[in-house]
Amino acid sequence: MGIQDIIEGKKxxxxxxxxxxxLPPDYQIVYKEIQRYFFKVGPIDLPDGSLFSGIVDFFEEGVAAGKGVLELIGNDVAAFCDDLIKDSRTYADIYQESIGGEPGTAEK
Known part of the structure; x- marks a missing residue:
């Protein structure tokens, strides 16, 4: 990654x-919560940026339609986030595999 790539990424x-x-304030609050959740959970494809821009596209369409943010995503932000990345690998999955277990299972 060169300096030009870094500059372009920042732009x-x-x-x-x-x-x-x-976006309206309620959308901004929910977006920041989604962002915080994804930074914690760590989907592998997060750095490419398409997930976040897709969410903003979705929110902009909701604003244009005159809907509230909770009408779009429901009352549970974490459940909405989990649905978005349910088929994506996370860093937690990779860690679980590295210690010999299957993702989503706990050893007894």
Whole structure:
């Protein structure tokens, strides 16, 4: 990764965050909670940025339709996030596999 890639990445992230800041306050709050959840859970494909931009696209469509954010995602932000990444591998899955267990199972 060269310096140009880093600069371009920062430009894209700033443009993305400008879109987030243009959303109504309730959408911004939920977006930040989603972002925090994903940074904790760690889906592997998170760095490519398509997940977050897709969420902003979805939120912008909801705003245009005059819907509240909870009408779009429901009352449980974590459940919404889990549904988004249910078929994606996470860093927790990789760790579980590295210690010899199957993802999603606990050893007795």
């Amino acid at each position: 894209q992230w700033r443009a993305h965050m400008a879109r987030v800041k243009a």
